Structure formats: C-alpha cells, structure tokens
Amino acid sequence: MSESSEPFEPGRTGSRLVGAIEAGGTKVVCAAGTGPDDVRDRIRIPTTAPEEVFKQAVEFFAEQEKEHGKLEAIAIVTFGPVDLRRPGSESYGAIMKTPKPGWAGAHWLTPFRQAFECPVYIDTDVNGAALGESVWGAAQGLDTVVYLTIGTGIGGGLLVSGEPVHGLLHPEVGHMRIPRTEEEKKAFPGACPFHGDCLEGLASGPSMQKRWGVPAGELPADHPAWEVQSDVLAWACVNLTCILSPQRILFGGGVMQQEHLFPMIREKTLERLNGYVDVPEVTQGIDQFIVPPGFGQDAGLMGAIALARKRLG
Amino acid sequence: MSESSEPFEPGRTGSRLVGAIEAGGTKVVCAAGTGPDDVRDRIRIPTTAPEEVFKQAVEFFAEQEKEHGKLEAIAIVTFGPVDLRRPGSESYGAIMKTPKPGWAGAHWLTPFRQAFECPVYIDTDVNGAALGESVWGAAQGLDTVVYLTIGTGIGGGLLVSGEPVHGLLHPEVGHMRIPRTEEEKKAFPGACPFHGDCLEGLASGPSMQKRWGVPAGELPADHPAWEVQSDVLAWACVNLTCILSPQRILFGGGVMQQEHLFPMIREKTLERLNGYVDVPEVTQGIDQFIVPPGFGQDAGLMGAIALARKRLG
Numbered sequence: 001m002s003e004s005s006e007p008f009e010p011g012r013t014g015s016r017l018v019g020a021i022e023a024g025g026t027k028v029v030c031a032a033g034t035g036p037d038d039v040r041d042r043i044r045i046p047t048t049a050p051e052e053v054f055k056q057a058v059e060f061f062a063e064q065e066k067e068h069g070k071l072e073a074i075a076i077v078t079f080g081p082v083d084l085r086r087p088g089s090e091s092y093g094a095i096m097k098t099p100k101p102g103w104a105g106a107h108w109l110t111p112f113r114q115a116f117e118c119p120v121y122i123d124t125d126v127n128g129a130a131l132g133e134s135v136w137g138a139a140q141g142l143d144t145v146v147y148l149t150i151g152t153g154i155g156g157g158l159l160v161s162g163e164p165v166h167g168l169l170h171p172e173v174g175h176m177r178i179p180r181t182e183e184e185k186k187a188f189p190g191a192c193p194f195h196g197d198c199l200e201g202l203a204s205g206p207s208m209q210k211r212w213g214v215p216a217g218e219l220p221a222d223h224p225a226w227e228v229q230s231d232v233l234a235w236a237c238v239n240l241t242c243i244l245s246p247q248r249i250l251f252g253g254g255v256m257q258q259e260h261l262f263p264m265i266r267e268k269t270l271e272r273l274n275g276y277v278d279v280p281e282v283t284q285g286i287d288q289f290i291v292p293p294g295f296g297q298d299a300g301l302m303g304a305i306a307l308a309r310k311r312l313g
Numbered sequence: 314m315s316e317s318s319e320p321f322e323p324g325r326t327g328s329r330l331v332g333a334i335e336a337g338g339t340k341v342v343c344a345a346g347t348g349p350d351d352v353r354d355r356i357r358i359p360t361t362a363p364e365e366v367f368k369q370a371v372e373f374f375a376e377q378e379k380e381h382g383k384l385e386a387i388a389i390v391t392f393g394p395v396d397l398r399r400p401g402s403e404s405y406g407a408i409m410k411t412p413k414p415g416w417a418g419a420h421w422l423t424p425f426r427q428a429f430e431c432p433v434y435i436d437t438d439v440n441g442a443a444l445g446e447s448v449w450g451a452a453q454g455l456d457t458v459v460y461l462t463i464g465t466g467i468g469g470g471l472l473v474s475g476e477p478v479h480g481l482l483h484p485e486v487g488h489m490r491i492p493r494t495e496e497e498k499k500a501f502p503g504a505c506p507f508h509g510d511c512l513e514g515l516a517s518g519p520s521m522q523k524r525w526g527v528p529a530g531e532l533p534a535d536h537p538a539w540e541v542q543s544d545v546l547a548w549a550c551v552n553l554t555c556i557l558s559p560q561r562i563l564f565g566g567g568v569m570q571q572e573h574l575f576p577m578i579r580e581k582t583l584e585r586l587n588g589y590v591d592v593p594e595v596t597q598g599i600d601q602f603i604v605p606p607g608f609g610q611d612a613g614l615m616g617a618i619a620l621a622r623k624r625l626g
Contacts, residue, residue, distance in 0.1 A: 096591065158556075160480070163473075166558065167457035167558035169558055169592050172554075175555045177551055197492075198555075238489070240556065242487075243553065245480030247480055247481050276485065276507045
C-alpha cells in the first residue's frame with residue numbers, strides 16, 4: 001500500500017538522470033536532474049503553440065544529454081484534460097478538447113519518444129504534484145493525498161495507495177458543487193462557463209477577479225473576499241474528506257500565496273465536519289491536515305521527477 | 314492496475330472455501346462458499362449485542378467446517394465507523410464511536426481469530442460491495458468504482474486501481490454537502506444530527522420518512538418526493554464524478570428498489586455535468602455509468618467472499 005513496498009528509492013538525490021516537464025497554461029518548465037536536491041538545469045517556455053513548445057523542450061533535453069549524459073526517462077505532468085485512459089492506445093497522452101489555441105489533440109508523448117531513446121511517462125500536473133509531495137514534500141510518507149491548485153483554474157490531483165488516480169479519465173475536482181447561501185448566490189452567480197458556481201467558478205483567480213474587480217493578489221488580507229474564499233474552499237475540504245478520506249489536503253497555486261487563508265479554511269472545515277470524522281489527524285491535527293505544498297510553485301516539477309523515478313522502479 | 318495483474322482468480326466458483334460476513338444495522342448475514350455460484354449455506358442474525366452476534370456467527374462457521382471442511386479465510390464487511398487505519402494494530406477491526414448500543418469498541422476480528430485457524434480480513438460493507446461488484450457483478454472488469462447504498466443511512470465504498478480505499482479511516486460519502494435551493498431549504502432542513510442537510514440527512518430512508526411522513530417504499534412513483542430525491546442523488550453523482558473520476562457508479566440499498574429513480578438521476582447528472590466530463594462512457598453511456606448492483610441486496614455478502622479470495626491471493 002505504501003511507497004516502502006515499492007522498489008522505487010525515494011532519496012532526494014538519485015543515481016538515474018531524468019527529464020521533467022511541468023506544463024501549465026502560461027508556461028512550460030523543463031528540468032533535468034536525479035531528485036529535488038539535484039536539479040541540473042531548467043528552462044521556462046511560454047505556453048504558445050504546441051509545436052514551438054515541443055521543439056524548445058526537445059532542444060533543451062538534447063543539450064542536457066550532451067552535458068550530463070543520457071536521460072533514463074522523461075516524465076511530463078500537464079494541464080488537462082489529457083487522455084490517460086488506455087496506456088498504449090494512440091490517443092494516450094494527447095490533450096483533449098480545450099479552449100487553448102492549437103492544443104486540442106496535441107500529443108505530449110510523440111515528440112519526446114521520437115527524439116530520445118528513453119521511456120516517456122505522463123500524468124496530470126496535479127497528480128504529479130500529489131505524488132512529488134508524498135515522496136519528498138509536505139505529504140511525505142502518506143499514500144492517500146489530495147493536491148489542489150487554486151490559480152488560473154482549479155485542479156485536483158489524487159494519490160490513493162501511493163498511485164495517481166485516473167479512473168475514467170482523471171479527476172476534475174475543480175468542478176465539484178457546494179452549498180451556497182441565497183445571499184451569496186445573488187451577489188455572484190459564478191464564472192464557470194460550464195457550471196456557473198462550481199468550485200472553479202467561485203474560487204479560481206479569474207473568478208475572484210471577476211467578482212471583486214481586482215486581481216486576487218491585490219485584495220488586502222481583511223477584505224471580505226477572503227471570508228467568501230475560505231467558505232468555498234472549506235466546503236471543498238469537507239467534500240474531499242467525506243468522499244476520499246485523504247490523510248492530507250494540500251493547497252497550492254497562485255491564490256494560495258495568501259497564507260492567511262489557511263487558518264480560515266481549517267477552522268471552517270472543522271466546524272462543518274462537526275466532529276463527524278472523529279480521528280485525531282482531523283480533530284486535533286487540522287494544522288497538519290490542510291497545508292501548503294512543501295515545494296511551493298515547484299510541486300508539479302518535482303512531481304514529474306518523482307513520476308519518472310517511480311515508473312523506472 | 315487491474316484485477317488481471319493479481320494472482321487472484323475471479324471465477325464464480327473457486328477451489329478455496331471461505332467464510333463471509335456482511336454486518337448491517339439490522340441484520341448480520343453469514344455464508345460459506347467458494348464464489349457467488351457456490352454459496353453452501355447462509356444465516357441471518359439480528360444485529361443485537363455484539364457478543365450474541367459473534368457467538369452465533371462462530372457457531373455457524375464451526376458447523377460449516379464440520380460439513381464442508383476447513384475454511385481457508387473469513388472476511389467481514391461491516392457497517393462503520395470501523396477502525397481500518399493500521400493493519401496489525403490492536404484497534405484494527407474495532408467499531409468506533411457509534412450510537413448502536415454495545416457496539417462502540419466491539420472488535421470484529423478477535424472472536425473469529427480465536428475460534429478459527431484461518432486468516433480473518435475486514436473492510437467496510439460498501440467497500441466490500443464495490444469490490445464484489447467489480448469482480449463478478451455490475452462493474453465487472455472495472456478498477457475504479459463507487460458503490461453507494463441508500464438505505465437506513467447512506468454509505469459509499471470506493472475501489473481505486475482495484476483496491477478498496479481507506480486513506481485516513483474510510484470514506485464517509487454519505488456526509489458530502491451539495492447545493493440546495495432556498496425553497497428546498499425552507500421545505501426541509503435535513504435530518505442528519507451532525508450536518509442537517511448532508512446527503513444522508515436528505516436522502517436516506519429515515520430522512521425521507523421524516524420529510525414525507527411515510528416510509529419511502531410507500532410513496533407512489535409520481536410523488537414529488539422522487540423529484541427531490543433524484544435531484545439530491547444527481548448532485549452526489551456530479552461530485553463523485555468530478556472528485557474521483559470513477560468508471561461506474563452503483564446505487565444499492567432499500568431506497569433504490571424504486572427503479573424509476575435511475576433514469577431521473579442519470580438525466581439530471583448529465584444535465585449538470587453539462588458536457589464537461591467529455592468521454593463517451595458518460596455522454597453516450599450514462600445508462601451504463603449509473604446502475605444498480607448486479608447482486609442487489611447480496612452485494613455486500615458477495616463482496617466479503619471476493620475480499621477473502623482476493624486477500625488469499
């Protein structure tokens with residue numbers, strides 16, 4: 001059930017050099033290394049057309065091979081929706097329907113498989129982050145973990161029994177629905193084009209900006225926006241706790257740079273669970289139950305390194 | 314990731330005789346057999362004091378051994394909350410805080426370990442049902458499955474990558490929270506003593522009875538109660554789909570004997586996902602995505618047999 005039953009050795013440096021890609025909506029970060037304490041080089045590529053991104057990433061890894069020797073694997077953790085349904089199928093690793101220009105159908109595995117001899121692995125950015133955090137970060141040693149990113153969108157990665165969850169496709173935690181008061185509904189109908197007031201439609205950076213008129217980062221800590229935001233995110237914690245029974249919930253992403261949110265979310269989560277999930281990890285350990293990621297903005301990239309190393313065995 | 318990678322051979326009869334216990338709030342069913350097509354005998358014991366239940370169950374299995382030979386394992390699937398946190402710990406397998414008289418602290422594993430030489434396994438009733446249905450029932454061949462029971466309470470079992478999910482303790486799916494209209498909130502505040510209008514507080518049998526004044530089974534198919542019920546259960550499907558990305562959702566339990574509920578829940582789930590989870594299994598296959606269990610009221614008991622056989626390997 002736990003990492004320790006796997007041959008994968010989770011030390012912070014390793015003997016096997018791997019390539020890591022974290023693909024986000026605005027930038028794609030590539031790095032080569034053996035672990036979080038041994039990242040040799042990294043580049044940031046703007047998320048323009050996929051061909052351009054792939055070209056620059058392939059060039060980067062080719063240079064890394066010249067400098068440091070052969071890569072033993074490349075792992076990609078990407079924004080979704082990405083087809084992870086049938087490993088080995090033609091569409092496995094391709095971006096699905098998306099409003100991002102040029103990216104629908106873009107295939108993450110092909111360019112790297114063509115350019116390099118090593119195996120190429122893929123998962124979602126948030127599943128990657130959950131994995132990386134469980135190996136070296138803020139969820140170390142745990143095997144059932146949720147990683148939520150609250151940024152341009154809201155995404156959630158799930159690790160269960162030490163393995164990233166895919167199921168039918170992959171989780172879309174950002175689109176869960178939660179209770180709202182009538183007053184709140186009148187104040188803001190939500191900004192998700194599919195669902196209105198789902199989690200993402202209420203609590204993503206752009207949703208907050210739409211409601212309050214300024215970027216989330218510019219709202220002062222005593223602005224009423226944060227009461228609303230912690231309300232919404234506490235409901236997410238309640239539903240995640242009841243549905244998945246995770247050992248820890250991690251909140252990353254730009255909006256969560258507002259550290260004053262954490263105590264507010266914790267308090268409201270406890271209040272709403274109302275003693276029902278009666279284990280000390282929640283009732284007495286809420287400060288360690290809902291936490292920021294250990295790797296901060298690097299959670300996804302470290303997740304890609306963890307994924308490559310885990311799949312190599 | 315799937316059953317096929319395990320040594321466990323999922324045929325409907327097997328060569329290894331096992332004991333199975335499904336423990337519910339009103340009755341405890343015990344059976345001995347090798348698979349769903351080879352159940353030798355079974356008994357129903359009323360869920361009175363634990364000592365009495367354990368005594369009758371031990372006697373039943375002792376008789377089965379006399380008649381059919383040694384049991385190779387016993388598996389228990391039980392109502393919760395049950396301590397499944399640390400296999401091997403003293404409290405592993407004990408019922409936790411519960412309003413059921415005499416059951417708080419009752420230890421499911423001890424009496425059977427003392428009376429029989431074989432290994433004794435345990436999981437929740439709903440995790441068991443999810444497992445059994447994935448092996449032989451309505452979720453055959455799938456490895457990421459939700460089993461919900463809508464009865465005296467609401468419970469949910471999760472199978473991910475073919476393994477029952479425990480995490481911190483075990484899922485408490487019945488206590489997720491969902492959107493409600495102001496009209497609905499005024500009409501019924503919900504009946505859960507912890508959360509008011511959580512899923513269980515709205516849609517369990519006793520909650521329905523509290524709201525509508527008669528047992529759910531006595532409400533005619535065109536009663537407005539079923540519109541409300543399917544609304545609530547469709548929200549549950551939306552949240553389960555977004556959070557876990559299951560390949561199938563199974564609804565069992567007494568209240569779901571009302572088969573007219575299924576098409577209503579399916580339609581509302583599709584409407585609310587609004588095309589977002591854009592895979593044919595949902596958009597075109599909703600009739601196979603939300604289904605009743607193949608084993609009906611025996612889903613838990615077959616799950617116990619499946620659990621015993623799986624753990625034996």
